[in-house]
Amino acid sequence: MSNEHQEAHSRTHAPEPTPTSPVAAQHQADDIDAFNRELSRLEAQHGPLLNNTARDTIRQDQSARLSDLHARFDIDTSSRARQLSLGMKMASLFGALALAASAFYLFYRVWGLLDPWMQVVMLVSASLGMVAGTFWLHHSTRSPYYTQLAALVAFACFVLNLNMLGQVFNITPSDSAFVAWAALAFLMAYTFNLRSLQAMGIMCVVAFIAARCGTWAGMHWLYAGARPENLFPAAAVLLALPACIQHKQYPSFPPIYRIFGLLTLFIPVLILANWGTGSYLLHVDRALIEGSYQIMGFAGTALAVYFGIRYRLNDVVNTAATLFVLFLYTKFFDWWWDWLPKYLFFLIIGLSAIVILKVLMRLKNRPTWRREKTA
Amino acid sequence: MNRTKLAVVSCLVLVIICNIVALLRVYNNRSGEPLAQLLLTERELARPHFSDTAENTSLALRLDVHFSPQDGYYRDPPADSWFDENKLLELGFEVRDAKGNYWDNGRYWRYPRKAAWLVLEMDGKAHADNVAIIREQLAEAKAQDDAKSIKEIESTLRRQLQWSSRLYAIDAGLEPDALRATYPDRNRFAIVRGSVRMTAYGDKFTGLEIMGEVVDIDIDTINVPKHFRHLFKDLQRRPHQDHPTPRYEVSLSYGAYAEPWITAVTLQPDP
Numbered sequence: 001m002s003n004e005h006q007e008a009h010s011r012t013h014a015p016e017p018t019p020t021s022p023v024a025a026q027h028q029a030d031d032i033d034a035f036n037r038e039l040s041r042l043e044a045q046h047g048p049l050l051n052n053t054a055r056d057t058i059r060q061d062q063s064a065r066l067s068d069l070h071a072r073f074d075i076d077t078s079s080r081a082r083q084l085s086l087g088m089k090m091a092s093l094f095g096a097l098a099l100a101a102s103a104f105y106l107f108y109r110v111w112g113l114l115d116p117w118m119q120v121v122m123l124v125s126a127s128l129g130m131v132a133g134t135f136w137l138h139h140s141t142r143s144p145y146y147t148q149l150a151a152l153v154a155f156a157c158f159v160l161n162l163n164m165l166g167q168v169f170n171i172t173p174s175d176s177a178f179v180a181w182a183a184l185a186f187l188m189a190y191t192f193n194l195r196s197l198q199a200m201g202i203m204c205v206v207a208f209i210a211a212r213c214g215t216w217a218g219m220h221w222l223y224a225g226a227r228p229e230n231l232f233p234a235a236a237v238l239l240a241l242p243a244c245i246q247h248k249q250y251p252s253f254p255p256i257y258r259i260f261g262l263l264t265l266f267i268p269v270l271i272l273a274n275w276g277t278g279s280y281l282l283h284v285d286r287a288l289i290e291g292s293y294q295i296m297g298f299a300g301t302a303l304a305v306y307f308g309i310r311y312r313l314n315d316v317v318n319t320a321a322t323l324f325v326l327f328l329y330t331k332f333f334d335w336w337w338d339w340l341p342k343y344l345f346f347l348i349i350g351l352s353a354i355v356i357l358k359v360l361m362r363l364k365n366r367p368t369w370r371r372e373k374t375a
Numbered sequence: 376m377n378r379t380k381l382a383v384v385s386c387l388v389l390v391i392i393c394n395i396v397a398l399l400r401v402y403n404n405r406s407g408e409p410l411a412q413l414l415l416t417e418r419e420l421a422r423p424h425f426s427d428t429a430e431n432t433s434l435a436l437r438l439d440v441h442f443s444p445q446d447g448y449y450r451d452p453p454a455d456s457w458f459d460e461n462k463l464l465e466l467g468f469e470v471r472d473a474k475g476n477y478w479d480n481g482r483y484w485r486y487p488r489k490a491a492w493l494v495l496e497m498d499g500k501a502h503a504d505n506v507a508i509i510r511e512q513l514a515e516a517k518a519q520d521d522a523k524s525i526k527e528i529e530s531t532l533r534r535q536l537q538w539s540s541r542l543y544a545i546d547a548g549l550e551p552d553a554l555r556a557t558y559p560d561r562n563r564f565a566i567v568r569g570s571v572r573m574t575a576y577g578d579k580f581t582g583l584e585i586m587g588e589v590v591d592i593d594i595d596t597i598n599v600p601k602h603f604r605h606l607f608k609d610l611q612r613r614p615h616q617d618h619p620t621p622r623y624e625v626s627l628s629y630g631a632y633a634e635p636w637i638t639a640v641t642l643q644p645d646p
Contacts, residue, residue: 105430108430108432109431111432112432112433112434112601116601123394131383132387135382135383161394162393162397167596169397170598170635172594172633172634180389183389184389191378215490219489219490221490223488282469
């Protein structure tokens with residue numbers, strides 16, 4: 001079961017009588033599938049449990065509901081359909097990347113042959129056309145895959161639009177462009193329930209906040225990355241957002257905010273744990289900076305794993321556990337790579353992975369947590 | 376209006392407003408009298424090496440600026456460089472802190488680049504001083520009869536006189552109006568946005584000298600408008616030594632937002 005379904009399942013709630021979102025609709029379809037599989041298993045063990053009338057009634061009701069849900073939300077009504085869904089999502093994503101690259105190279109190929117006003121018309125038309133096309137496609141096909149593809153291409157066209165205007169008219173690069181791009185990405189993400197656009201919007205917001213923090217600290221915004229700590233405010237925003245704003249109609253969005261929040265927080269910590277020179281703490285010894293960030297990295301990721309398990313947030317557990325392992329292996333590399341025989345080094349890496357697996361399994365099978373899961 | 380219709384209208388309005396804002400900026404930048412108008416040649420505005428490809432039909436010229444007097448060949452920075460500690464303090468760098476931390480394996484470079492306004496001088500004192508210093512070095516080499524050095528310095532001098540850019544960064548500040556008041560000649564000085572950083576010369580035996588360094592200017596690639604492009608069509612890219620003089624002149628204007636645009640291109644006759 002995918003993460004967003006676990007997110008919805010993990011809280012005790014009454015199922016929606018009439019689903020209003022694709023996720024809720026998929027939830028209902030999964031419930032029907034689970035019910036049928038469990039009934040088959042019980043009947044195989046104990047013999048027929050339902051009379052023909054009840055069986056026919058249930059079957060007719062399920063068939064009608066699945067047809068309705070499929071027509072309205074294009075959901076997966078079988079395990080085969082679910083397997084194909086993942087492939088379709090990947091195809092949609094790659095298709096969007098390829099089409100965006102095509103639009104980019106098309107413009108570069110023809111723009112030298114056009115007058116400036118025609119270049120402007122072409123850029124603006126591409127953005128407006130793709131945005132309008134995305135809405136039309138969503139309305140006419142109701143397929144999330146085509147919608148995702150069109151929305152990503154629309155976003156790419158808008159990025160190209162502002163970028164190319166800057167090149168044509170020699171406009172000074174500005175971090176304000178990230179705000180515009182983020183606004184379009186989030187508008188489309190929340191309209192069509194698209195996590196890929198949400199991710200694009202998040203990256204733009206992170207870039208803008210980091211650039212502004214760098215500017216306020218007296219740096220040129222283009223070089224704000226020279227101080228990884230500029231990313232911490234953005235991380236705080238991303239981690240606070242799902243806690244402060246309810247996403248009832250978008251249950252798959254909070255995990256994305258949390259994942260990006262953790263990455264935005266701990267990747268700078270990892271960098272500073274190995275490169276203290278990049279810190280704002282100019283008057284502190286570099287070794288002390290690196291040591292402190294290493295401790296912060298280990299303790300922070302371990303704490304995140306704990307909170308993820310405590311509050312049943314699989315996305316937090318998985319992300320934090322991965323980051324913890326990254327910190328650990330970076331430390332192993334620092335300590336042993338130069339002097340330990342390579343076979344021994346990788347043996348230790350492998351053994352530590354087994355230890356981590358054991359620890360996580362123990363945490364997962366804790367009686368308290370299992371009781372909460374079945375509640 | 377339902378939610379989806381509101382969303383589509385919002386997206387379309389967002390795209391339109393962003394484009395209007397960008398185009399208004401261009402209009403405001405180019406309206407009124409330019410803040411600077413420089414007459415540059417192929418020496419200062421050359422085509423980048425890999426600009427002509429089948430995939431990119433545009434043409435852009437690259438602004439070549441000397442960020443320090445010794446650009447192009449190795450030489451110690453001059454003792455009277457304009458980008459000294461006082462200028463660094465004026466720009467907000469923590470000079471005292473850098474000095475105190477030098478011995479920690481080059482910590483001075485922890486200080487990231489700052490945005491600043493730069494003064495570019497075209498064919499002025501900076502270029503003349505640079506040429507004069509090279510001539511002095513040539514005279515010294517001739518006095519010592521150092522054939523290898525003479526050959527190198529002569530080549531450097533020829534490059535400086537014929538092909539090297541005559542555009543130099545000569546000052547920096549946080550307020551463009553103050554810089555314009557100091558350098559009022561709009562045909563010789565342009566005030567542009569760029570980035571600067573703190574750097575250091577010396578070692579623990581000779582002593583440490585903290586200085587500033589211009590890193591780059593924000594807009595160093597200038598798009599050539601379509602109606603000038605035909606002038607470049609027949610100009611083949613040739614090594615400098617194959618052509619003794621620049622082949623074209625470009626009039627470059629800087630507007631209210633210090634953003635440049637090309638106003639005229641003139642081909643120079645072959646010598």
